[in-house]
Amino acid sequence: xxxxxxxxxxxxxxxxFDRLQVLTDCNLRVNKGQTIVLIGPSGSxxxxxxxxxxxxxPPTSGGVLFEGREIxxxxxxxxxxxxxxxxxxxxxxxxxxxxxxxNIMLAPMKVLGMSRKDAHDVGLELLRKVHIPERADHFPDExxxxxxxxVAIARALAMRPKIMLYDEPTSALDPEMIRxxxxxxxxxxxxxxxxxxxxxxxxxxxxxADRIIFMEEGRxxxxxxxxxFFGGDANARAQKFLSQILH
Amino acid sequence: MSLDLVAQYLISQPxxxxxxxTILITVVSLFFGVLAGLVLALAQQTRFLPIKILTIxxxxxxxxxxxxxxxxxxxxxxPSFDIRFSAFWSGVIALSLxxxxxMAEIIRSGLQSVKKGQRVAGQALGLSHLSVLCWITxxxxxxxxxxxxxxxxxGMLKTSALVSVIAVQDLLLVAxxxxxxxxxxxxALCAAGIYYLGLTSIFMIAQGAMEVALxxxxxxxxxxxxxGLRAILRRILSNTTTAGGDNVR
Numbered sequence: 001x002x003x004x005x006x007x008x009x010x011x012x013x014x015x016x017f018d019r020l021q022v023l024t025d026c027n028l029r030v031n032k033g034q035t036i037v038l039i040g041p042s043g044s045x046x047x048x049x050x051x052x053x054x055x056x057x058p059p060t061s062g063g064v065l066f067e068g069r070e071i072x073x074x075x076x077x078x079x080x081x082x083x084x085x086x087x088x089x090x091x092x093x094x095x096x097x098x099x100x101x102x103n104i105m106l107a108p109m110k111v112l113g114m115s116r117k118d119a120h121d122v123g124l125e126l127l128r129k130v131h132i133p134e135r136a137d138h139f140p141d142e143x144x145x146x147x148x149x150x151v152a153i154a155r156a157l158a159m160r161p162k163i164m165l166y167d168e169p170t171s172a173l174d175p176e177m178i179r180x181x182x183x184x185x186x187x188x189x190x191x192x193x194x195x196x197x198x199x200x201x202x203x204x205x206x207x208x209a210d211r212i213i214f215m216e217e218g219r220x221x222x223x224x225x226x227x228x229f230f231g232g233d234a235n236a237r238a239q240k241f242l243s244q245i246l247h
Numbered sequence: 248m249s250l251d252l253v254a255q256y257l258i259s260q261p262x263x264x265x266x267x268x269t270i271l272i273t274v275v276s277l278f279f280g281v282l283a284g285l286v287l288a289l290a291q292q293t294r295f296l297p298i299k300i301l302t303i304x305x306x307x308x309x310x311x312x313x314x315x316x317x318x319x320x321x322x323x324x325x326p327s328f329d330i331r332f333s334a335f336w337s338g339v340i341a342l343s344l345x346x347x348x349x350m351a352e353i354i355r356s357g358l359q360s361v362k363k364g365q366r367v368a369g370q371a372l373g374l375s376h377l378s379v380l381c382w383i384t385x386x387x388x389x390x391x392x393x394x395x396x397x398x399x400x401x402g403m404l405k406t407s408a409l410v411s412v413i414a415v416q417d418l419l420l421v422a423x424x425x426x427x428x429x430x431x432x433x434x435a436l437c438a439a440g441i442y443y444l445g446l447t448s449i450f451m452i453a454q455g456a457m458e459v460a461l462x463x464x465x466x467x468x469x470x471x472x473x474x475g476l477r478a479i480l481r482r483i484l485s486n487t488t489t490a491g492g493d494n495v496r
């Protein structure tokens with residue numbers, strides 16, 4: 001991988017909801033160009049950890065450093081931070097009242113002040129990148145799940161993010177549509193897009209990830225290079241989880 | 248009975264003026280009513296307790312008393328506290344405040360119908376809270392809110408007749424005065440009825456047009472050449488079978 005230039009770091013991040021401890025002292029370092037896959041049983045805190053990165057869930061304690069700068073203390077910095085971090089959701093969350101291309105155009109126009117024409121050009125280019133330029137004028141409810149998720153990826157890319165976060169991007173998809181979404185994600189990783197992905201797709205993890213992180217009960221139990229993780233070096237709990245999901 | 252006389256009344260100066268007053272009261276009250284409703288609906292979503300309590304008290308007060316009572320109260324009681332409004336503005340204020348309470352509930356249900364994930368997705372793109380509200384939440388809520396709002400608009404047109412009790416020269420008062428002066432109840436009330444039906448028809452068409460304007464797919468169809476008027480008519484026809492009866496207060 002590219003030079004070990006750190007782009008994102010979580011330091012002792014903890015999160016409690018009311019009295020429920022969801023994350024405990026999580027440490028994570030993401031280098032530029034890396035693809036990191038987060039795995040673990042449901043309820044282990046993977047999604048919450050992901051949402052701490054762009055402050056959709058502000059950590060209760062600990063710090064998030066983006067490009068070396070502490071971002072957790074600055075509530076007004078959240079909007080600015082999120083421009084640089086793209087996010088893709090399990091349920092796509094395309095804006096229902098906008099067509100595919102309008103979904104992509106909204107943030108560049110309203111946040112970056114891009115002109116309608118320029119935003120349209122960007123939108124078309126990104127739709128080509130995710131292989132559905134012909135669906136530009138379709139509305140979300142006229143698209144398949146796989147197409148919706150690809151538009152959602154294009155929407156996030158329109159802000160030219162420095163990191164992409166994926167929150168179980170294929171969990172809500174029919175099996176035959178998973179591949180088309182994973183392919184887009186793999187291509188992005190190969191082009192050097194820094195990515196953090198929560199997923200259960202072990203094939204994708206093996207293929208695209210540089211490191212695998214295993215979480216359970218709000219703690220990071222394993223953080224290993226992909227080959228080592230799948231090669232049998234993972235700790236006993238992670239091994240057991242792997243054997244459970246690989247049937 | 249004389250149809251000629253009905254026609255004469257229709258174009259007579261007092262009736263034209265009365266219809267104009269009715270339109271003015273309705274439109275101005277609707278404007279402020281929607282505005283008040285929007286503010287109240289947003290205020291209800293805040294976590295700041297005093298504001299929440301205040302809005303609930305407001306809804307309780309204005310939905311819990313007859314609008315006729317509110318009109319008379321503002322016109323007759325407030326002057327004893329040295330707060331004076333003309334009859335016209337007393338009517339408009341009462342109708343606006345009352346309408347705001349109902350609109351608040353309609354708008355709130357519209358805002359709540361937009362799933363939280365849509366707002367989160369907007370935030371994740373770096374949009375500010377205000378941008379999320381303007382470009383994501385409100386446009387989606389508006390489509391949900393429009394049919395019940397149409398009911399309120401038509402309801403307001405008819406409720407506005409209540410201001411005749413504080414001697415605002417609206418359509419109903421003009422008709423009633425003309426009728427009793429000429430002993431021509433049938434003709435005078437017929438003329439007023441025709442005005443009311445004409446105005447409600449315009450409101451229905453306006454509602455249909457707004458629904459088409461807010462329907463993104465209809466916008467696309469129109470761009471592809473479907474005539475706008477046909478879309479509006481189709482919308483109105485489909486509405487009459489689905490919309491509930493309007494609430495008479």
